[in-house]
Each structure stands twice: as C-alpha cells, then as structure tokens.
Amino acid sequence: MRTILIPTDFTSVPLLLLKHAATNMNHQLDVIFMYSTSLSDSITDLLFYSPKKLIAKVISQDFNEGCIIMQNRYPDKIRSIRYEVLTSAHSNSFAMLAQSNKVDEVLLPVDYNFQLKHLAFDPTRHILHSGVPVSEVDLHLPVRITERDLIASLMTN
Amino acid sequence: MVVLSMAVYYLVTRYTFTDFYRRLETRAMLAARITLENESSSSAYREIREQILEKLPQEKDYLYAIEPGKTFVEESRELNLPVSFFNNIVNGNVSEYQNDKVFFVGVKYTDEAKSFISIASAENYYYSNHLATLKRILLVAVVFVSVLVLSASIVFSRYVFYPVSQITAQVKEIGTQNLHLRLNTTSQNDAINELKNTFNNMLDRLETSFATQNIFISNASHELSTPLTVIIGEAEVALSKERTSTEYQEALTSILNEAERLERITKSLLFLAQTGFDGKKQKMEILRADQLLWDVKETIDRLNPKNKVFIDLSLIPDNPLKLKIRGNAQLLHLAVSNIVNNACKYSSNQPVQVSLATTNNQVIIVIKDNGIGIPEAELDYIYDPFFRASNTKNFEGYGIGLPLARNIMRQHLGEILVTSIHGQGTTVRLTFPLEIVTGYSIS
Structure with a gap:
C-alpha cells in the first residue's frame, strides 16, 4: 500500500497523473489531492476557516465525476481519494503536511503550468525542496489551450 | 357584501330606535316630574332638562291623568295614536309607537294618589338623517367594492392564466417550418x-x-x-x-x-x-454501451472503409453492470454513428478516438477528432436543423445529423456536449443515465 500525493488545480492534469499512477504502480493507492492556496485576509474567512468548504468552493462537478470514473475503473487499486489544503508557501509546511499524512511519493507533471485561480499558488518549488520522494511524470500533453471539457480530456489523453 | 351591508343597516336601525325610545322615555319621566312634583324639585328637573338634555326636533310632551273608566279614545285620535298604546301604559308598561318620522313613548307616572300617562314625542333626527347617510354610504361602498373585487379578480385571473396563454401563443408559432423552436422553460418546478x-x-x-x-x-x-x-x-x-x-x-x-x-x-x-420507425412506440431495452460502440464501429467500417476509428476502453469499469443504459438500440446507433461519421468526415479520415467511461450514475462516451473544428461563434447554432458551419463548404452534408443526435439523446434523458477548437478538432461528450440493473445478468 502506498500513499501518493498529487498537487492539484482541479483540471484534468491531476486526474491524468492519477490515471498514470493507477496504470503503472503495482500497489494499492491512497490518493491525496493537495490544493495549495493562500488564505484570504478577511477576519471572518479566518474565523470560519474550513478546508472542506475551501475545497468545495473550487472543485468542479466534472472533477468529482472524473475521480469516480477512475475509482470505477480501478476499484481494487485506488483505495481512497481525499483532499488536503496547503495554506503556507513554505517548504517546511509542505514537509510537515507530507509527514503527517505519511506520504510515500509525490507525483508532479513535467512542464506544466498550474491553472491558478483566486489565491492559489504553484507548490512545485516547495515540493522539490521538501525532501519528500518525487516522481516527475511526462504526460505528453498537447500544447494546452484553456480546457473546455475536463472529462473528455481525461478520457482521451 | 350585500348581506353584510343589509345586516349593518338593520342593526344600526334597531339600535337607533331603541336608543331614541330610551331618550324619549327619560324625557317623558322628566316632563311628568316637572309638572307634578313640588316647586323646588320641579325646577331642579327643569334645569336638568334644559341644561343637560339636548333639545330634540319637534319635541312635545303630553300628560293625561288616569281615571277609572277613562278610555283615551279622544286622546288617541288627537295624537293619531292607537288606543292600545294607552291601554298598555295603563297596565304599567312602557309604550312605544312610531308614526313616520315622529316617535312616541308613553310611561305611567304614579304620584302619591293619582296615576298619570306621560307621553313624549319627537322627530327622530337619526332616523331621518343619519340612517339615510348610512344607507348612501353602504350603497356606494357595495358598488365600489364590487367594482374593485371584479377588476382585481379579472387582473388576477389574467395573471394566473398568463403562462397558459403564453404557452398557447408559443405553441401556435411552431409549425412544420420551425419545429426546432421550443417553449421557454424556467427552473421552477411547477x-x-x-x-x-x-x-x-x-x-x-x-x-x-x-x-x-x-x-x-x-x-x-x-x-x-x-x-x-x-x-x-x-x-x-x-x-x-x-x-x-x-x-x-x-x-x-x-x-x-x-x-x-x-x-x-x-x-x-x-x-x-x-x-424501425413504424409509428409504434419505440422499444426501450437495456443495452451495453461498449456493445453499442462496437456496432457503430462496424457500421462506420462498412460506410467508410478508410476510417481510423479507435475505440478506447481503457477506462471502462471491470463491472459490466456499470455499462448498462436503457434505450432504443436503433436510435442510439443512429445518433452515435452520426457523430462518429461526422468526426471521420470532417477530419478527412484522421484518427478518431472513441472512449467510454462510467461514473456512479452516468455512462459517458467521448468522441474526439482532430478535424477542422467548429468556429467558436457558431457553436451556439450547431443544433439548428440544416445549419452548417462556415468551414464545411468542402464537405457533403445536410446539417441534420447533429440535431437528430441531440433529439435522440434527449429522448434517452441523456446530454450532448460539444466542445471545439477551430482548426484543431472537436470533442463530443455524450452522457447517458446509467441503468441500475438489479440482480446479476450476463448479456
């Protein structure tokens, strides 16, 4: 059994990484999608901070369905899928998050620019500096224009 | 409303009469006392009467002594009152009588030795004036409220039936020439x-x-x-x-x-x-989505041997029960083969990828080509019958396939989603509701 962490921007790329992991790894997988975002400065937002709500705000119906498609396809391999929020742009905080979740491996796409919305940031630098084992996956993605149909690109790439 | 007005009028009349009779009664008593009591108390009564009691219009007092054997016939004729009025008083009751606007009240007043009949009469101002005003007010109110209620109900009924008349108007507009028009639906669930x-x-x-x-x-x-x-x-x-x-x-x-x-x-x-289309109810059966794709592939192979359609089943679940959809095989075949055929046609037989996947309640088919695409501005019109995108001049077609496919999808409670990048290709996503098959069956 292996816990893998996939930094996510809720496009098809993290799902394609999951697909890659499910097809190429021989372990049962606990999958963590990590969303990295700074927190807003608003006091009320901080007071009512809830990672669940934060994720619910940015996750799309299609992404959820994509997860279900993958779970349906690999019911034995993908044991669980859950979400974590990285709120601090600091290598240490990522290392701590990885440690507390017992992450065995981080999957990173090669040559990919995260689609950053709101206060989200690209965690690649912090992941590489944290010392957690990283495998970089080349998805051979075509030159990307704005994504229109997440499920379609998950199914056809 | 009318009944209410009548009730109000009747009750007010009753009240006015009773009230007025009570006032006359007081006056009759006072008049008797003024005349019959000794000097000092009679002046006190007079003072009360003049200072406190309001002077009524046409106010008159009469006083008659009761003597044994007296019949009061003359008096009754003089005052235009029935004899029973007097007899009633003699018997110790209070008599009331109304003669048009003039009201009479008689009481029996007993002095130390003798008894008297004291009658007070006055014109009932309330009856003649106030009640008439009340009658007018009520009449006007009834008319006014009726008009108000009538117009309000007309407006309200128009408002209630507005959606229905709207539907009627919209349906009238739809003929054989513009069958693609639809009624505007709202999200309300009524x-x-x-x-x-x-x-x-x-x-x-x-x-x-x-x-x-x-x-x-x-x-x-x-x-x-x-x-x-x-x-x-x-x-x-x-x-x-x-x-x-x-x-x-x-x-x-x-x-x-x-x-x-x-x-x-x-x-x-x-x-x-x-x-197929023999006018009977379309037969809905349970199909396997992957089988549907293979059948379509077979048809396309026959129609267009140069096609490069690849069916990608890498994402289908192990459980075949999750591939079941309910539908009419011929119609679905027609719809999917139309889309796949378009994909082949508009990409000049470049590879076309057909993928299948399922979520917990949907079966998803994605058909992706690398063809000429659809200009973004025209994406809104692709479902209009006979519409053909501006870049399709070199391809044969009628502009019927996609609207037909969409209608078939609608019949199967499915969705069709077309995304396209002009010059790079088109992706069509077909979503069917997954048929929950209870029990295990192999087909």
Whole structure:
C-alpha cells in the first residue's frame, strides 16, 4: 500500500497523473489531492476557516465525476481519494503536511503550468525542496489551450 | 357584501330606535316630574332638562291623568295614536309607537294618589338623517367594492392564466417550418413548467421523426438513383448501334447486377421500415454501451472503409453492470454513428478516438477528432436543423445529423456536449443515465 500525493488545480492534469499512477504502480493507492492556496485576509474567512468548504468552493462537478470514473475503473487499486489544503508557501509546511499524512511519493507533471485561480499558488518549488520522494511524470500533453471539457480530456489523453 | 351591508343597516336601525325610545322615555319621566312634583324639585328637573338634555326636533310632551273608566279614545285620535298604546301604559308598561318620522313613548307616572300617562314625542333626527347617510354610504361602498373585487379578480385571473396563454401563443408559432423552436422553460418546478417540458418533449419527438424522414428520403433517393443511372446508361450505350450478341450479353449482365443491387436496397429499406420507425412506440431495452460502440464501429467500417476509428476502453469499469443504459438500440446507433461519421468526415479520415467511461450514475462516451473544428461563434447554432458551419463548404452534408443526435439523446434523458477548437478538432461528450440493473445478468 502506498500513499501518493498529487498537487492539484482541479483540471484534468491531476486526474491524468492519477490515471498514470493507477496504470503503472503495482500497489494499492491512497490518493491525496493537495490544493495549495493562500488564505484570504478577511477576519471572518479566518474565523470560519474550513478546508472542506475551501475545497468545495473550487472543485468542479466534472472533477468529482472524473475521480469516480477512475475509482470505477480501478476499484481494487485506488483505495481512497481525499483532499488536503496547503495554506503556507513554505517548504517546511509542505514537509510537515507530507509527514503527517505519511506520504510515500509525490507525483508532479513535467512542464506544466498550474491553472491558478483566486489565491492559489504553484507548490512545485516547495515540493522539490521538501525532501519528500518525487516522481516527475511526462504526460505528453498537447500544447494546452484553456480546457473546455475536463472529462473528455481525461478520457482521451 | 350585500348581506353584510343589509345586516349593518338593520342593526344600526334597531339600535337607533331603541336608543331614541330610551331618550324619549327619560324625557317623558322628566316632563311628568316637572309638572307634578313640588316647586323646588320641579325646577331642579327643569334645569336638568334644559341644561343637560339636548333639545330634540319637534319635541312635545303630553300628560293625561288616569281615571277609572277613562278610555283615551279622544286622546288617541288627537295624537293619531292607537288606543292600545294607552291601554298598555295603563297596565304599567312602557309604550312605544312610531308614526313616520315622529316617535312616541308613553310611561305611567304614579304620584302619591293619582296615576298619570306621560307621553313624549319627537322627530327622530337619526332616523331621518343619519340612517339615510348610512344607507348612501353602504350603497356606494357595495358598488365600489364590487367594482374593485371584479377588476382585481379579472387582473388576477389574467395573471394566473398568463403562462397558459403564453404557452398557447408559443405553441401556435411552431409549425412544420420551425419545429426546432421550443417553449421557454424556467427552473421552477411547477405544473406549468411540467406542461412546457411535456410540450417540448413532444416537439423533440416530432422533430426527430421529421428529421429522420428527411435524412431517410435524401439518402434513399441517392441510393436508389445510382443504380438506376447505371442501368439507363448501359441500356442507352447498348442500343446506340448494332451490337454483337456477346456485347448485348455483357450489357445485360451489367444491367442485371445493378437491378439486383436496386432490389437489395429496396429490400433493406423495407426491412428498416418494418423494424424501425413504424409509428409504434419505440422499444426501450437495456443495452451495453461498449456493445453499442462496437456496432457503430462496424457500421462506420462498412460506410467508410478508410476510417481510423479507435475505440478506447481503457477506462471502462471491470463491472459490466456499470455499462448498462436503457434505450432504443436503433436510435442510439443512429445518433452515435452520426457523430462518429461526422468526426471521420470532417477530419478527412484522421484518427478518431472513441472512449467510454462510467461514473456512479452516468455512462459517458467521448468522441474526439482532430478535424477542422467548429468556429467558436457558431457553436451556439450547431443544433439548428440544416445549419452548417462556415468551414464545411468542402464537405457533403445536410446539417441534420447533429440535431437528430441531440433529439435522440434527449429522448434517452441523456446530454450532448460539444466542445471545439477551430482548426484543431472537436470533442463530443455524450452522457447517458446509467441503468441500475438489479440482480446479476450476463448479456
């Protein structure tokens, strides 16, 4: 059994990484999608901070369905899928998050620019500096224009 | 409203009468006391009467002594009162009598030795004036409120039936020329919306059958005319001059071949007509989505042998129960093969990828090509019948396939989503509701 962490921007790329992991790894997988975002400065937002709500705000119906498609396809391999929020742009905080979740491996796409919305940031630098084992996956993605149909690109790439 | 007004009027009248009689009674008592009591108390009563009691219009007092044997006939005639009025007083009761606007009240007043009848009369100002005003007010109120209620109910009924009349107007607009029009539905979940959706569904079915007929006719006439042209050509060439018998034989064989082809086509048409759109209720059955794709692939292979359709089943679940959809096999086949055929056509037989996946309640088919795409500005119109995108001039087509596919998807409670990048390709996503099959079955 292996816990893998996939930094996510809720496009098809993290799902394609999951697909890659499910097809190429021989372990049962606990999958963590990590969303990295700074927190807003608003006091009320901080007071009512809830990672669940934060994720619910940015996750799309299609992404959820994509997860279900993958779970349906690999019911034995993908044991669980859950979400974590990285709120601090600091290598240490990522290392701590990885440690507390017992992450065995981080999957990173090669040559990919995260689609950053709101206060989200690209965690690649912090992941590489944290010392957690990283495998970089080349998805051979075509030159990307704005994504229109997440499920379609998950199914056809 | 009328009953209420009448009740109000009656009760107010009653109250006014009683009240007025009470006032007259007081006056009658006072009048008797003023006349009959000794000097000091009588002046006190007079003072009360003049200072406290209001002077009534036409106020008059009468005082008669009661003597044994007296009949009061004269008095009654004088005052225009019935005799029973007096008899009643003699018996110790208070008598009341009304003569038009003038009211009479009589009481029995007993001095130390003698008894008297004291009668007070006055014109009832309330009766003559106030009640008339009340009557007017009530009448006006009844009329006013009736008008108000009437107009309000007309407005309200118009408001209530507005959606219905709107539907009527919209449905009237839809004819055979513009069957693609639909009623505007709202997100509210009410009866009107349900009605609209029912209408829309009916229009979907109508439009599908119209479009199917159109496609059918154009395809059929094309298919039928080709062998006929060959037959006519052969015959004309053979007849143009004297031929050897071998040449005639060749010509006849060719004609026979084409005639046989014609027969095959008409037979298959007959078969299609018998099995498919024969006006009966479409048969819905449980299908496997992957089987549907293989059937489509087979058809496309036959129609267009140069196609490069790849069916990608890498994402289908292990559990075959999660691939079941409910639908009419022929219609679904028509819809999917239309889309796949388009993908092949508009990408000039470049690879077309057909993928299948399922979520917990949906079966998703994605058809992706690397063809000419659809200009973004025209994406809104692709479902209009006979609409063809501006970049499709070099391709043969009627602009019927996609609307037909969408209507078939609608009939199956599915969705169709087309995304496209001009010049790079088109992706069509078909979503079907997953049929929950209880129990285990292998098909």
